[in-house]
Amino acid sequence: MKLPPANSLIAYEAAARHSSLTLASRELGVTHAAVSHQIRQLESWLGLELFRREGRGLALTEEGRALGETLTDCLRQIETRCRSLRRAHQPGALTIASLPSIASRWLIPSLPDFQAAHPDIAIRVVYAHARDTLADLDADLAIALKEAKDPGLTSRRLLSRINKPVASPHYLARSGALGSPSEIARATLLHDEDPLHWLNWCRKAGVQPAPSMTGPIFQDFNLLATAVIAGHGVALCPVDVFAREIAQGDLVVLSDISILEDEAYHLVMPSWLPAEARLFADWLIGVMKSAARS
Amino acid sequence: MKLPPANSLIAYEAAARHSSLTLASRELGVTHAAVSHQIRQLESWLGLELFRREGRGLALTEEGRALGETLTDCLRQIETRCRSLRRAHQPGALTIASLPSIASRWLIPSLPDFQAAHPDIAIRVVYAHARDTLADLDADLAIALKEAKDPGLTSRRLLSRINKPVASPHYLARSGALGSPSEIARATLLHDEDPLHWLNWCRKAGVQPAPSMTGPIFQDFNLLATAVIAGHGVALCPVDVFAREIAQGDLVVLSDISILEDEAYHLVMPSWLPAEARLFADWLIGVMKSAARS
DNA sequence: GCTTCATGTCAAAAAATCTAACAATTCAGA
DNA sequence: TCTGAATTGTTAGATTTTTTGACATGAAGC
The missing domain is CATH 1.10.10.10 (Winged helix-like DNA-binding domain superfamily/Winged helix DNA-binding domain)
Structure with a gap:
């Protein structure tokens, strides 16, 4: 050479x-x-x-x-390779960067299982935002919305990002059943950072967005989640992320009209992984798989 | 970084x-x-x-x-990138590494057309062997048997490598018509470097290879080509490479039983090419296309 | 036209890289 | 088991490369 x-x-x-x-x-x-x-x-x-x-x-x-x-x-x-090697040498320390939604709904709740099985691996979870790349984050693994196209990085699909309108039974008890799209559009709509989501949904459902489109906007997805579970209104949520709440009846899906059905949450990682990280990645994928089955 | x-x-x-x-x-x-x-x-x-x-x-x-x-x-x-940039700077000099077969049958005969259209581009043709890679060859473009998988390199398919038995009319006049595989197998078989090719063909045709399987072996493909056109015997040749000779009746295809039908000749080049090289690559692909049509 | 910002250039200083020579270890064969 | 060849490791000092700092140059904006 x-x-x-x-x-x-x-x-x-x-x-x-x-x-x-x-x-x-x-x-x-x-x-x-x-x-x-x-x-x-x-x-x-x-x-x-x-x-x-x-x-x-x-x-x-x-x-x-x-x-x-x-x-x-x-x-x-x-x-990327040097970074992952460097961290690999910190024995048993593992940093996972995750979107807030997945972190609080899936990662943190399941983590004790992993810790019980591998008490010697120290896990650190940091927040990631949609635009961050693995290299920016200084993490071993990242849970992100986009697959990594960079050679040297591998992606595994975790959950669909398909969004549907959901609300809590308490809210529905107060507001009355919200059967049709037009009824939903007139309810209290809870927004995440991007108000376009509800707009897109209304267009897709073929209804006029109501003036109350200017409902509360939550910067952090987890605030939105708290609000919708507490019965403050109707939110567009990724149903796979809230699978547990929906299964237990804490949240009700109001319509099958959905947005973002082609997007998904991905686990992004260097193609070569130290043993601990590979262990964790396989475990996480397993958790998601078994959740999808149930 | x-x-x-x-x-x-x-x-x-x-x-x-x-x-x-x-x-x-x-x-x-x-x-x-x-x-x-x-x-x-x-x-x-x-x-x-x-x-x-x-x-x-x-x-x-x-x-x-x-x-x-x-x-x-x-x-x-x-x-690879540095190499191609470096050469790119030699104004209007272009090195093409080619397998001998394509070089003598297609590249050299067509070259005057290109030279006439672009008299300012100096073309140098060097021999390549099947195992050489573009980087080894110190060439701008290579005509090879394998696609390059290396990122940063691009490949374009040129011609099929499908091989069938061919002979010259003179030879057939002397030997009598060779209609069946068993008749072909008993003829004088001309070999290229790899005697397995005829063996594979016989197996595929379902005939016993004759003792004369130990026919002449030609190191260089072009020697084989000369021999078969001169009427020395029957050779397994890539029919696309000899399209002209076959069309003009200088060679006759004796059977549709073929080998190597899945392989092909490819043009291999860096994904980024200096203007002259891109010009040449497009021209060469055009030549091959129009030849395939006729 | 003056100021600001960015790059170009040069000699000297700093930093890195390399060498040379020797040590240590292993392997193969006598 | 000994010996020689081959390979890597180590060190201090020599060499080369890289960087700096100060000044020059040229273009854009006011």
């Missing part, structure tokens, strides 16, 4: 990603002069221009863009 | 690939001590052992193997 000087590749990758020597130098913790040198070195090794210097600011050439993409891809992959 | 020292990764990759510091140091053109240093550095950055030192020789730990694989993959990808 005959590669350009490795450090020049690192420097170039950062510079290409930022389209800026200054930002790259800041990221790398060196001066801009150092980055400039490294890039010169790479350019002279390749015998071509990677940037067009345009006074203030850099513009990537076509070749530069191509190289930058490859480098970003590959380095990110290497970074 | 937070990566270990880049040079230590390069050194480790080579050491892991060879399972040897000495071989790695030779590849990198440094002393073994230097490689040893780099690997120590990487190990201490990661906080784990990558090798178990076993007296003479190294044994990779599980973590070491995992990291080594990722690194080899990624670095190879980067190398």
